[in-house]
Amino acid sequence: MEINENFVPVTKECVELEELDDGCILYDTEKDDVHSLNSTATTVWICCDGKHSVKEIVNVVEKSFKSESKPVLRDIIKIIKDFSKKKLLTQ
Numbered sequence: 001m002e003i004n005e006n007f008v009p010v011t012k013e014c015v016e017l018e019e020l021d022d023g024c025i026l027y028d029t030e031k032d033d034v035h036s037l038n039s040t041a042t043t044v045w046i047c048c049d050g051k052h053s054v055k056e057i058v059n060v061v062e063k064s065f066k067s068e069s070k071p072v073l074r075d076i077i078k079i080i081k082d083f084s085k086k087k088l089l090t091q
Contacts, residue, residue, distance in 0.1 A: 001084055003054065003080050003081055004077070005053065005054045005058070006053055006054065006055065007053065007054050007080070008050060008052065008054075009048040009050075009057075009083065009089050010048060010050040010089060011045065011048045011049070011083075011088060011089060011090070012030075012088055012090050014028060014029045015027065015028050015029070016029060017045065017046075019042070022039055023036065023037045023039050024042040024045065026088065040061060043060060043064055044057055044076055044079045044083075045083070048080070048089065054073070054076060057076055057080075058073050058076050
């Protein structure tokens, strides 16, 4: 799966989110797996709703965390690739 700034990620419905003060816990009900995310990855996860492209997610993260664009794009793509490797996305 190629992930670039135009890619629109979608989370699996079987993954439940429990927000914490500094991130969240994801629970995959199909695999009985638990994943811990920091606050940046949580923001990315919430935006993986099938409505936001990677570029739009970068904009949300930049506004939320006051970051510079180039490192953010690389980091967001890395986070989304990690979600994909863990089979947390539908596409």
